[in-house]
Amino acid sequence: MSINQATTVRRIHPNPAARFAEGLIWFAILAVIGVILLIIPPIGIFVLLCAFIAPVYCVLMADSRDKLVGPCPYCGNEIRVLWQKARKRGFNCKWCKRRLFVQGVAGDERFMGVQ
Ligand SMILES: [Zn+2]
Numbered sequence: 001m002s003i004n005q006a007t008t009v010r011r012i013h014p015n016p017a018a019r020f021a022e023g024l025i026w027f028a029i030l031a032v033i034g035v036i037l038l039i040i041p042p043i044g045i046f047v048l049l050c051a052f053i054a055p056v057y058c059v060l061m062a063d064s065r066d067k068l069v070g071p072c073p074y075c076g077n078e079i080r081v082l083w084q085k086a087r088k089r090g091f092n093c094k095w096c097k098r099r100l101f102v103q104g105v106a107g108d109e110r111f112m113g114v115q
Helices: 016-039 041-065 083-089
Strands: 010-012 067-071 078-082 099-103 110-113
Touching: 016 041, 041 083, 067 083, 067 110, 078 083, 083 099
Parallel strands: none
Antiparallel strands: 010 067, 067 078, 099 110
16 A cells, blocks of 8 residues: 655634524524424423524534645645544545545645555
8 A cells, every 4th residue: 555645735714703603594593493393392492492502503613614625636636625524534536536534733734645
């Protein structure tokens, strides 16, 4: 197994304000459903609680939504991948379908191919 040349990538951190706005949309949706479901009180109350948690959850989970962007070591096309997913199991280049892995510490990551 020989290791292909690694390429440097940059990390994109989602804007916390945008994540909070996304959370507010979930809040609105869940609040409406929750109020309707109050005809069955335990379910309605549970959904309303989820509605209040949603914006906080979205902001706290923003880190796991980090994206890595960089060229594929094989074909050179730009790849965008969710950091958490790529880090755990590797991923396939969407252009050439080859298997890639993420190497290096946070903030200094590289895409690496394995042949
Ligand atoms: Zn590729």
